[in-house]
Amino acid sequence: MALKIKNNKSKFAPEFTGANLFHKKDLQISLVLIAVGSFFFYEATKFPAPGMILGDTINADVFPKILVVLLIFLSSIIPFEFKFAAAKIKKIDEDRSNKIQTITWITLAMLIIIVFCSSFLGTILTMVTTCLVFPIVWGEKRYLAVAIYSLLFPLAVYLLFNKVLSLYFQPGLLKIFQ
Amino acid sequence: MDAIIQGFTLLLHFENILLIFGGVIIGVIVGALPGLSSPMAIALLLPFTIGLDPVAAISMMAALYCAGTFGGSITAILINAPGAPPAVATAFDGYPMAKKGQPGRALGLATIASVIGGIFSLIIFIFATPLLASVALSFGPVEYFGLSLFALSMLASMSGKSSIRNLIAGCVGVLIATMGVHLATGVERFDFGIEELTEGIHFVPVLIGLFAMSELLTQSQTLNAVIQRMSAKSLKLPSWKELNQLKWCILRSSGLGTFIGVLPAEGSTVAAMMGYNEAKRWSAKPELFGTGCAEGIVAPESANNAAAGGAMVPTLALGIPGSGTTALILAALVMHGFKPGPYLITETPHLVYAIFGAMLIANFGFLGIGLVGAKVFSYVTFIPKKFLWPSVFVFSLIGSYSFSSSMFDVWVMLLSGIIGFFMMRNGFSPAPLVMGLILGPMVEETFTQGMVIHDSSFFQFFESGVFLIFMGLTVMSLSSPFWSNIRKAFKSKK
Numbered sequence: 225m226a227l228k229i230k231n232n233k234s235k236f237a238p239e240f241t242g243a244n245l246f247h248k249k250d251l252q253i254s255l256v257l258i259a260v261g262s263f264f265f266y267e268a269t270k271f272p273a274p275g276m277i278l279g280d281t282i283n284a285d286v287f288p289k290i291l292v293v294l295l296i297f298l299s300s301i302i303p304f305e306f307k308f309a310a311a312k313i314k315k316i317d318e319d320r321s322n323k324i325q326t327i328t329w330i331t332l333a334m335l336i337i338i339v340f341c342s343s344f345l346g347t348i349l350t351m352v353t354t355c356l357v358f359p360i361v362w363g364e365k366r367y368l369a370v371a372i373y374s375l376l377f378p379l380a381v382y383l384l385f386n387k388v389l390s391l392y393f394q395p396g397l398l399k400i401f402q
Numbered sequence: 403m404d405a406i407i408q409g410f411t412l413l414l415h416f417e418n419i420l421l422i423f424g425g426v427i428i429g430v431i432v433g434a435l436p437g438l439s440s441p442m443a444i445a446l447l448l449p450f451t452i453g454l455d456p457v458a459a460i461s462m463m464a465a466l467y468c469a470g471t472f473g474g475s476i477t478a479i480l481i482n483a484p485g486a487p488p489a490v491a492t493a494f495d496g497y498p499m500a501k502k503g504q505p506g507r508a509l510g511l512a513t514i515a516s517v518i519g520g521i522f523s524l525i526i527f528i529f530a531t532p533l534l535a536s537v538a539l540s541f542g543p544v545e546y547f548g549l550s551l552f553a554l555s556m557l558a559s560m561s562g563k564s565s566i567r568n569l570i571a572g573c574v575g576v577l578i579a580t581m582g583v584h585l586a587t588g589v590e591r592f593d594f595g596i597e598e599l600t601e602g603i604h605f606v607p608v609l610i611g612l613f614a615m616s617e618l619l620t621q622s623q624t625l626n627a628v629i630q631r632m633s634a635k636s637l638k639l640p641s642w643k644e645l646n647q648l649k650w651c652i653l654r655s656s657g658l659g660t661f662i663g664v665l666p667a668e669g670s671t672v673a674a675m676m677g678y679n680e681a682k683r684w685s686a687k688p689e690l691f692g693t694g695c696a697e698g699i700v701a702p703e704s705a706n707n708a709a710a711g712g713a714m715v716p717t718l719a720l721g722i723p724g725s726g727t728t729a730l731i732l733a734a735l736v737m738h739g740f741k742p743g744p745y746l747i748t749e750t751p752h753l754v755y756a757i758f759g760a761m762l763i764a765n766f767g768f769l770g771i772g773l774v775g776a777k778v779f780s781y782v783t784f785i786p787k788k789f790l791w792p793s794v795f796v797f798s799l800i801g802s803y804s805f806s807s808s809m810f811d812v813w814v815m816l817l818s819g820i821i822g823f824f825m826m827r828n829g830f831s832p833a834p835l836v837m838g839l840i841l842g843p844m845v846e847e848t849f850t851q852g853m854v855i856h857d858s859s860f861f862q863f864f865e866s867g868v869f870l871i872f873m874g875l876t877v878m879s880l881s882s883p884f885w886s887n888i889r890k891a892f893k894s895k896k
Contacts, residue, residue, distance in 0.1 A: 253828055257570065264577065267592055274587035282854060284589035287846045288580045295573040301566050312564050316829035324623070324827075331622040332820065335615070335795070339816050342799065343809055351796050358792035362625050373789055381796060389453060391804050 246303035247313065249320065257299035265292045330361060346396015351378035409755025413763070418458045422760050425465035426767035430775075432466075433473020434782050435790070436483045437621050440470025441833070444730040445609035446797045448737060449805040456738035457753055461760030463734055464714070467727050468520055468764040471670050471710045472772070475512040475703055476779055480505060483783075488670035488706035491678040495691065495698025502694050506638040511699045513772030514640055515652055519704030520765040522656035523663060523711025528758050530664070531747060534719035538744035543851035544863050548872030550845045553666035553722040555876040557837060563829040569880075571830045575838020576845060578603055586850050598810040605733050605839050607802040607815035612832040614798045615819020618791050620826065625787050639773070644696065651681050651697050652704045659705030663712020669725030669833075670706040670713075677705025711761060718746055718754050721844060726833030729840045736840075 271285040306313040334357065342350040355374035364370055385391040412418065428447075432438040444463050451459035474489030479496035492512060499508040541549065557572040558565040581592040582602025593599040640648070655677035662673040681701030682691045691698045713724025714731075721742035723729035735742045740750065747754050771779065802815035822832050856862035863869050 249828075264592065267594075271589050271591060274589060282586045282850055284584040284587045284591055286853075287849055288577065288591065291573055291577050291580070295570065295577065298566055298570045298573065302570075305564060305566055309564060312829075316563050319829070320827050322623075327625070328619055328622045331619060335618075335816060335819075338795075339799070339812055342812070347800065347803075350799065354792050354796055354799075358795070359788040362622070362788045364786070364788045369789075377793060377796070381800070385450070385800060385804075389450065391450075391800070392807065394803075 247306045249317075250305060250313075251303040254299045254302045257302075258296050261292045261296040261299065265289060265296075268292065327362065331358075334358065334361060342396075343394070344396060346398050347393035348378060348382060348395075349397055351381060405751035406755045408752040409757075410759045412457050412752060412756045413461060413759045415458075418455070418461060419763070421454070421458050421462040422465045422763050423767055425462035425760075426469040426764050426771065429466040429469025429471075429764070430473035430476070430768060430771055430779050431782050433470040433486050433489075434476045434779050435785070436477060436783070437617055437787075438790075438794070439486050439613065439617075440467055441609075441727045441730055441836075442613035442617060442794075443470065444727065444734070445606070445613045446794075446801050448606050448609065448730070448734055449801040451734065452737070452805075456740065457756045459738060460731065460734055460753065461756055463731050464757045464760045465764035465767065467731065468707070468710050468761050469768045469771075470727075471706050472513070472516045472520075472703075472768045473779070475516065476509065477783055479508045479512060479699075481783060488674045488709075489702075490671065491674040491702035491706075492699060494678065494702075495694050495696075498692065498694030499696075499699065500694075504638075504694075507640070508694075508699055509772065510639040511648075511696055512703045513769060514645065515648075515655075515700035515703040516707040516772075517765050517769045518652050519656040519659055519707035520711060521762070522653070522704070523660040523708040524758060524761055524765070526660045526664075527711045527715055527761075528755075530715045531719045531754060532751075534715060535744040535747040538720050539748070541744070541868065542866075543848040543855065544866050545868040545872070547845065547848035547852050547863070548866070548869040548876075549720065549722065550841055550848060552872045552876045552879065553716075554838065554841060554845065555879045556666045557834040558880050558882075563831070567828075567830045568834040571825065571832070571834040572838035575835040575840075576842035577838075578608065578835075579839050579842025580846060585847075598808065603814060604805065604811065605836075606737070606805045607811040608818045608839060609730060609733065609836060610798050610802050611815040611818025611820075612822040612835065614794050615816060616822030616826055616832065618794060618798075619819065619823040621787055621791055640696070648696060648700050651684070652700050654684065655681060655701040655705040656708040659708030660712035662705075663709030663724050664715045666716055666722045666724060669727070670709040673709035673712075674702035674706035677701040707765075714757065714761070718742065718757065719744060721746075723837055723840060726836060729833070729836050732840050 268285045268288045271283075274282060274284065338350060338354055338357075341353075345353060352374050355377050356370060359370045359373070360367075382393065386393050413422070428443055429440055432440055432443040443466055447463065447466070451462070454462075470486060471488050474484050474486030475492045475496065478484040478489040478493035479500050482493050482497040484490045484493050496508045496512060499505070538549075554572050554576070555569075557568045579602070581599060583590055583600060590600050658677055658680060659670075659673040662676060663670070678691075678698065678701050681697045682688045685691065685695075685697055687695070709725070710727075713728045716722045716724045717728040717732055721732065721744075723732050732742050735746075740746060740753065798815060798819075799812060802811045803809065805811055822835075825832065825835075852863055853860070864873070
């Protein structure tokens with residue numbers, strides 16, 4: 225690993241090997257974390273002063289500020305971590321060298337859409353939709369099994385949580401049948 | 403003695419026994435299924451236990467924790483895919499033994515070693531918890547601040563890919579915990595004008611997101627993975643003669659596992675790996691390790707189950723989680739209105755002994771499951787991912803919504819899951835974040851109290867000897883991974 229880094233002449237080497245001075249991918253992560261930390265620090269400076277009765281002994285901003293400074297300090301080390309923990313960073317690089325597959329992005333989008341629609345659909349229809357859509361989008365070809373699963377699983381969850389444990393299920397669209 | 407009897411009596415209700423066995427079965431299933439884990443199961447169960455009797459709810463989770471550690475060994479042995487990280491070391495020799503045509507023997511060794519390791523640590527747990535709590539009772543806020551700093555610093559050596567990333571995740575967890583109204587001053591912090599954030603971010607949706615949703619996204623990349631599976635017709639318990647030969651290996655690993663479990667932030671995975679390495683170092687035939695030798699199975703199994711009991715000691719006596727899963731049990735205690743720490747055993751000793759009893763029952767429970775149901779439980783690996791993970795999503799949705807009947811919590815859950823997925827891809831592990839989130843309020847509270855006592859002078863904290871000791875330990879634990887890395891880097895250059 226050390227040899228690879230030494231021979232690397234470009235400043236921004238491929239992510240897998242890291243650069244001469246800093247690791248490209250980790251530098252990006254570090255910058256994001258520092259930006260988030262700075263934003264939180266700025267927000268902390270806007271906290272109102274506590275009432276007179278508390279004096280200067282307790283300030284709501286002290287602890288978060290210390291924490292953010294620590295976070296920024298640690299984040300600034302990440303781009304150089306490959307210098308002193310080469311084996312560990314190599315392992316991380318191996319993991320992230322595999323591109324996120326299209327199906328994962330689709331899954332992510334489905335999760336957001338289902339959560340977005342869940343207030344409108346209601347709990348039961350959200351469960352049915354989830355059990356129906358996910359397997360099919362993921363390439364399940366046994367449609368009868370999917371149909372049975374998308375009916376029986378939500379039914380079992382409904383009976384257990386709503387009827388036995390008295391959990392409130394939002395009716396959503398099913399309200400029209402009530 | 404009265405408290406012990408009271409604790410055990412509480413468990414003897416039919417409903418409680420049923421819940422404990424339910425916890426054992428869920429634990430073995432989630433432990434056996436690659437991708438599912440006991441922290442995830444506890445995170446998903448948390449919101450549903452609100453209506454339960456607190457003792458029963460906590461006991462069920464403690465039982466699930468014990469059984470989950472064991473469950474991972476079933477798939478580690480039969481399919482070479484450890485269901486849970488603590489079972490990784492079990493696969494080193496368990497799978498080769500199964501391939502040699504002795505899967506039943508491998509499962510039998512793992513079961514017996516798990517039970518002995520678990521019971522060994524529970525004996526330590528029952529004596530060490532009150533002792534540690536009595537020491538901690540003399541601690542003031544400054545000493546507690548030192549202790550919680552030490553616990554957070556242990557995140558650096560927690561099992562994960564990078565010490566610095568673990569510490570960053572811990573910092574982020576503590577930072578999230580600072581959101582909402584600051585109780586000492588009434589100042590609203592980091593609410594960004596969002597009404598729901600004035601109460602802060604509750605840990606339950608975050609835990610569900612980090613453990614369940616991020617894993618769902620990870621698993622979506624391996625939906626069509628085919629696994630080769632050994633079939634175990636029956637479980638074969640080791641003979642007395644064989645057990646006699648392995649007794650020192652099991653006892654040494656159990657002791658080591660308990661000790662590692664007691665250390666804040668260290669968990670069963672580290673214990674299993676160390677148990678395996680130590681067994682190899684002490685073995686008369688180290689060359690047999692990796693080829694399916696009995697010592698290579700019993701050492702990690704007794705160590706990881708012992709660590710589960712050991713991790714409960716600091717969790718209950720100090721309020722400092724001994725591992726990622728015990729951080730969730732700590733969260734459950736808080737959710738049910740208990741204040742974890744030394745006062746837990748002085749004020750509610752029956753709860754501590756009930757947890758002890760539940761873990762004891764769980765150990766015998768998974769012995770029974772191992773004897774009669776290992777084959778059945780190995781079939782859970784046949785559940786197709788395409789049906790399993792939508793079910794996990796349904797439970798995550800209901801769990802995060804039902805906690806406070808708020809869609810805001812569902813979005814928090816989803817966002818935590820997405821962030822957790824990208825965190826894991828970049829070497830950040832969710833467990834330190836959870837530890838930070840759970841320990842955060844305690845760290846800030848003790849820091850604030852200390853500052854008030856010492857008139858805002860942090861340097862006066864160093865007048866306390868106990869604080870100095872904890873600071874010394876903190877410096878040691880923070881620097882140890884870096885020194886070893888630097889030493890390795892120098893060696894490789896030479």
